Amino acid sequence: MAVIRVDASVVRELALALADVGAELAATADVEPARWALGGGATGAALNEVLGNWRHERFLLVDALLDLAEAAAQAGTAYVLTESVLTRSWAGGVTG
Numbered sequence: 629m630a631v632i633r634v635d636a637s638v639v640r641e642l643a644l645a646l647a648d649v650g651a652e653l654a655a656t657a658d659v660e661p662a663r664w665a666l667g668g669g670a671t672g673a674a675l676n677e678v679l680g681n682w683r684h685e686r687f688l689l690v691d692a693l694l695d696l697a698e699a700a701a702q703a704g705t706a707y708v709l710t711e712s713v714l715t716r717s718w719a720g721g722v723t724g
Contacts, residue, residue: 639704650693
């Protein structure tokens with residue numbers, strides 16, 4: 629039988645780290661390209677498209693990170709509660 633060890637404090641730290649990364653990514657300023665530096669033609673428009681796509685993907689990633697942070701926090705709480713119930717059960721404190 630496989631044994632899985634979970635440290636609730638590590639799961640909680642993971643939740644905080646994911647939330648921090650999400651917040652930092654959300655706070656990242658949008659880049660305003662100096663189109664004049666790229667010269668004429670399609671280069672400036674292509675850069676604007678890339679930066680627009682990055683902005684969109686960045687916010688999708690922020691949402692995913694915040695969802696993962698919330699899930700990790702809930703998992704940490706569930707592990708603590710489960711461990712508490714099992715400990716009391718093994719000690720004879722929980723019946724039925």
